[in-house]
Amino acid sequence: MLLLKLTQVESSLEDRVVKKEHWDQLINREGVGFFDLPNRVSLWKAADKRAAEIKESFRKLVVLGIGGSSLGGRTLLAALAPASKDVEFIENVDPCSWQRRVEALGDLSQVHFVVVSKSGSTMETLSVTCAIKEVLISKSLFKNHCFTVVSDAGSNPLTEWARQNDIRELHIPSDIGGRFSVFTAVGLLPAAFAGINLEKLRAGGSWALQNQEFQLQLASALYLSFSELKKSITVLWSYSDDLLTFGLWFQQLWAESLAKTVDRKNLKAPWVSTPLPLVGTNDQHSVLQQVAEGTKDKFALFLEVASFTSMGPKISEPTFRGLEFMKGRKLGELLQAEALATRQALSGYGVPTAVLQIEELSPECLGALIMSTQLAVGLIGEIMEINAYDQPGVELGKKLAKKLLAESER
Amino acid sequence: MLLLKLTQVESSLEDRVVKKEHWDQLINREGVGFFDLPNRVSLWKAADKRAAEIKESFRKLVVLGIGGSSLGGRTLLAALAPASKDVEFIENVDPCSWQRRVEALGDLSQVHFVVVSKSGSTMETLSVTCAIKEVLISKSLFKNHCFTVVSDAGSNPLTEWARQNDIRELHIPSDIGGRFSVFTAVGLLPAAFAGINLEKLRAGGSWALQNQEFQLQLASALYLSFSELKKSITVLWSYSDDLLTFGLWFQQLWAESLAKTVDRKNLKAPWVSTPLPLVGTNDQHSVLQQVAEGTKDKFALFLEVASFTSMGPKISEPTFRGLEFMKGRKLGELLQAEALATRQALSGYGVPTAVLQIEELSPECLGALIMSTQLAVGLIGEIMEINAYDQPGVELGKKLAKKLLAESER
Structure with missing residues (x-):
C-alpha cells in the first residue's frame, strides 16, 4: 500500500x-482517539447515510468551514474525485471571493450547506453562515433542511442554533481534534456525497x-x-x-x-x-x-x-x-x-x-x-x-x- | 497605490x-531589462492585438507552460479576472490531471493553445504540447492557427517548430528572464484574452x-x-x-x-x-x-x-x-x-x-x-x-x- x-x-x-x-x-493517551476511527464503523455508515439523504433533495453540497473543518474533505475530494463539481468549500471571509463563489453556486434551491466547526464558535464560519442565511432568506429559500451541522455533541453556538431550528446534526467525537477529524463526518460527508467509497x-x-x-x-x-x-x-x-x-x-x-x-x-x-x-x-x-x-x-x-x-x-x-x-x-x-x-x-x-x-x-x-x-x-x-x-x-x-x-x- | x-x-x-x-x-546591469518593460509600449500593444485576433476564431485560450512561463499569467488572472473561464493553464506532466484537464476543455475546435517557454526547450512543456497535438490530429483538428508560440526570438526547438509550421510567434525580449517575464506576452496575452486592461x-x-x-x-x-x-x-x-x-x-x-x-x-x-x-x-x-x-x-x-x-x-x-x-x-x-x-x-x-x-x-x-x-x-x-x-x-x-x-x- x-x-x-x-x-x-x-x-x-x-x-x-x-x-x-x-x-x-x-x-x-486520554482524550485522543483519532487512531481508533477506522474501527468506529457506525460513524462511517452515518456519513454515508446522511449523504444519501441529502442527495435525494439537493444536487450540490457546500461545506462552510475553515482549517481542520475543510482541509480533510478538500484533501479527499482533490485526490479521489478531482473532477467532481458536486461539492464546494467556502472557507474564508474574503469579501471578493465570497461574493463570486456564492453567485457561482447557481440555483440555491439545489444547494445543501454543511456547517462545520468542532468548537461551534469559529467566527469566520459562523459569519459566512450568517451571510449565506441572509441570502437564502432574501430569496425565500431558507429552510432548516437546507443545512446540516457538524460539530461537537455538546452545547455551543452552532449546535444551539441547530437545536433551536430543528437542523440535523452529525457529531465529531469528543476525543477527535479538528485537524485529526478527516475520518469523521468532517471529511466523510463531503467524500460520500461525491461518491467516494468510504469502506475502501x-x-x-x-x-x-x-x-x-x-x-x-x-x-x-x-x-x-x-x-x-x-x-x-x-x-x-x-x-x-x-x-x-x-x-x-x-x-x-x-x-x-x-x-x-x-x-x-x-x-x-x-x-x-x-x-x-x-x-x-x-x-x-x-x-x-x-x-x-x-x-x-x-x-x-x-x-x-x-x-x-x-x-x-x-x-x-x-x-x-x-x-x-x-x-x-x-x-x-x-x-x-x-x-x-x-x-x-x-x-x-x-x-x-x-x-x-x-x-x-x-x-x-x-x-x-x-x-x-x-x-x-x-x-x-x-x-x-x-x-x-x-x-x-x-x-x-x-x-x-x-x-x-x-x-x-x- | x-x-x-x-x-x-x-x-x-x-x-x-x-x-x-x-x-x-x-x-x-547588462542583459537585465525587466524594469524597462512598462516603457516598451509596442510589446503591450502586440499582446492586446494578438489576443483580439485569437478571440475572432476561438472561445478559449489554453497556456501550455510551467514555472515562469505560467505563474505570471496565472497571477494576473487569479487577481483580476478570477471568474473567467476563458483562460486555462496546463502546466504539469501529471498523467491524471493532464487527462482530466484536456477532457474538460470540451470542443477543441474552440480552443487556442499558447505554448510558452523562454528557452524553447522546457521538456515538460514540449511533451505536453506533443500530447495535445496528437489529440488534435486524432480528431482532425490540428491546424497551425490553433497555436501561438511565445519564446525567445532565437532559434530553439520551439521556434523551429513554429517556423516550420507557419505558427505565429510572440517574443520574450532577450534581456527578460522567465521569472521576470509577466509583463511580456507570457503574462499579457492571457491577461488581454481575459479582458484585463493592459494600459492600466x-x-x-x-x-x-x-x-x-x-x-x-x-x-x-x-x-x-x-x-x-x-x-x-x-x-x-x-x-x-x-x-x-x-x-x-x-x-x-x-x-x-x-x-x-x-x-x-x-x-x-x-x-x-x-x-x-x-x-x-x-x-x-x-x-x-x-x-x-x-x-x-x-x-x-x-x-x-x-x-x-x-x-x-x-x-x-x-x-x-x-x-x-x-x-x-x-x-x-x-x-x-x-x-x-x-x-x-x-x-x-x-x-x-x-x-x-x-x-x-x-x-x-x-x-x-x-x-x-x-x-x-x-x-x-x-x-x-x-x-x-x-x-x-x-x-x-x-x-x-x-x-x-x-x-x-x-
Whole structure:
C-alpha cells in the first residue's frame, strides 16, 4: 500500500528512535482517539447515510468551514474525485471571493450547506453562515433542511442554533481534534456525497494501524530530520497535482500539532521544523533552485504515486528537436523520471531526501496515507513529550480580532 | 497605490541599507531589462492585438507552460479576472490531471493553445504540447492557427517548430528572464484574452518605477529581515484569496533569484531566507500556531487590500451566540480586523512583521505590486552581489531526467 525509502546519504535517518513504547503512550493517551476511527464503523455508515439523504433533495453540497473543518474533505475530494463539481468549500471571509463563489453556486434551491466547526464558535464560519442565511432568506429559500451541522455533541453556538431550528446534526467525537477529524463526518460527508467509497477508505486507515513497524519507521525518519540533522524546513514534495491539497492538510497537521512553546511538563518545548508543501514537477521550476543551492536547512520527503508510470498519453511523435527521448514514452514516465532525477540531484547537493510511495490514487491508499501521517505526527508528539492536540498560539489573535471589532466605531 | 508599514518591534528594519547606488547598478546591469518593460509600449500593444485576433476564431485560450512561463499569467488572472473561464493553464506532466484537464476543455475546435517557454526547450512543456497535438490530429483538428508560440526570438526547438509550421510567434525580449517575464506576452496575452486592461496594468508598473524611495524602503526591510534579524523563513501572508497565486509567483521569484551557491565574484554567496506563501484568514487555522509558538525563525510580510474593509455582505442578524460583534458589520471588516489582530498577536510573541498594503485589486495596483516586488528582489540581488538572473540549481535534475529516460529500457 505504502512504501518508505530512505534515499539520502545520511544514514542516521534509519535509526528507529520512535519505538513501541511511544505507540503505546499514544494509543493510551486520554482524550485522543483519532487512531481508533477506522474501527468506529457506525460513524462511517452515518456519513454515508446522511449523504444519501441529502442527495435525494439537493444536487450540490457546500461545506462552510475553515482549517481542520475543510482541509480533510478538500484533501479527499482533490485526490479521489478531482473532477467532481458536486461539492464546494467556502472557507474564508474574503469579501471578493465570497461574493463570486456564492453567485457561482447557481440555483440555491439545489444547494445543501454543511456547517462545520468542532468548537461551534469559529467566527469566520459562523459569519459566512450568517451571510449565506441572509441570502437564502432574501430569496425565500431558507429552510432548516437546507443545512446540516457538524460539530461537537455538546452545547455551543452552532449546535444551539441547530437545536433551536430543528437542523440535523452529525457529531465529531469528543476525543477527535479538528485537524485529526478527516475520518469523521468532517471529511466523510463531503467524500460520500461525491461518491467516494468510504469502506475502501476505512480499509486503508485500518492497514495503517496494522502496520505498526512502518509507522515507527516513518515517524523516526521525519523526527530525526529535524532533531538529529537539524533541518529547519521539512519539504513535502508531492509528485501529483491531486495531492497538492494533501500537502496543505499535512502542513496544518504538522504545524499546529508540533510547534509548541512548552512541553507536557511546562518546560521549554523541543525545536521543530516548519513544513513546506511543494508539487512536482511544477516546483522544480520555482523552488528547486533554493532547495538545491540555498542554505542547507531542508529535508525533502518525496511523495510519489507508483501507478503513474504507466499512465497518461503515449508520445508517438516527439516533434521537437531534443525531445527524441520521449518517443514511445508515456507522460507519467516523464513525471517519475523527473522525481527520481530531482532526488538524485539533491543528493548531489547534499540535501537529505526520502520517498514515501503510494501504490495508486485510490481510496485505500489515501486512507493509508492519511492515517500514516496522522500516526507519524502523533508519535513525534510522544517522543517530543508535547501536547500535539491543542493550539494555544491561535487563540490570542481570535480574541484580539473580536476586541477590535467590538471597540471600533460603527 | 502601495503602502509599506513597518509594524514590528525591531526598529532595525527601518534602516535604508539598500540605496540609490544599488538602483543604479540594477538598471545599468547588462542583459537585465525587466524594469524597462512598462516603457516598451509596442510589446503591450502586440499582446492586446494578438489576443483580439485569437478571440475572432476561438472561445478559449489554453497556456501550455510551467514555472515562469505560467505563474505570471496565472497571477494576473487569479487577481483580476478570477471568474473567467476563458483562460486555462496546463502546466504539469501529471498523467491524471493532464487527462482530466484536456477532457474538460470540451470542443477543441474552440480552443487556442499558447505554448510558452523562454528557452524553447522546457521538456515538460514540449511533451505536453506533443500530447495535445496528437489529440488534435486524432480528431482532425490540428491546424497551425490553433497555436501561438511565445519564446525567445532565437532559434530553439520551439521556434523551429513554429517556423516550420507557419505558427505565429510572440517574443520574450532577450534581456527578460522567465521569472521576470509577466509583463511580456507570457503574462499579457492571457491577461488581454481575459479582458484585463493592459494600459492600466502598465500604468501601475510605471508608478513603481517612479517611486524609487518606496522601492528602496521595501527592499531594505525585506533584506534586513534575513541579513540582520537572521530570520530564515520569509512569510508572505496575503489577506486575499485572489492573491494566493501572487504568493506562488513571489515564492518562485525570490527562491530562484536569491538562493545561489556563489556570488558574482565566485565566492560563497550570502545566506538568504526561504519564502513561505500563506493566505489569511485560512492559514490562521493551519500555520499560525507554528509562526507564533514555533522557533522564532520567521519574518512575516502581510499583504492587505485596503478596499476590502467596505466590501462583502453586511451581517444584519448575527444569529449565533457570541457573534453579536458582527451586527451591522461587513465580511470584509472581519477579514481586516483579523489581519490586524494576527499581526498584533505575532508582535506579542516577538515575531517581526510588516504590512504591504495595496489600495484595491485593480490592474493599476497589481501592476505596481508586481513591479515593486520584482524591483525589491533585483535590488536585494545587488546588495548581496549575486547574479539574480540565472538558476544553476535546476539544470542538473533536468539533465539527469533525460539521461534516465534515454538509458532505461522501453
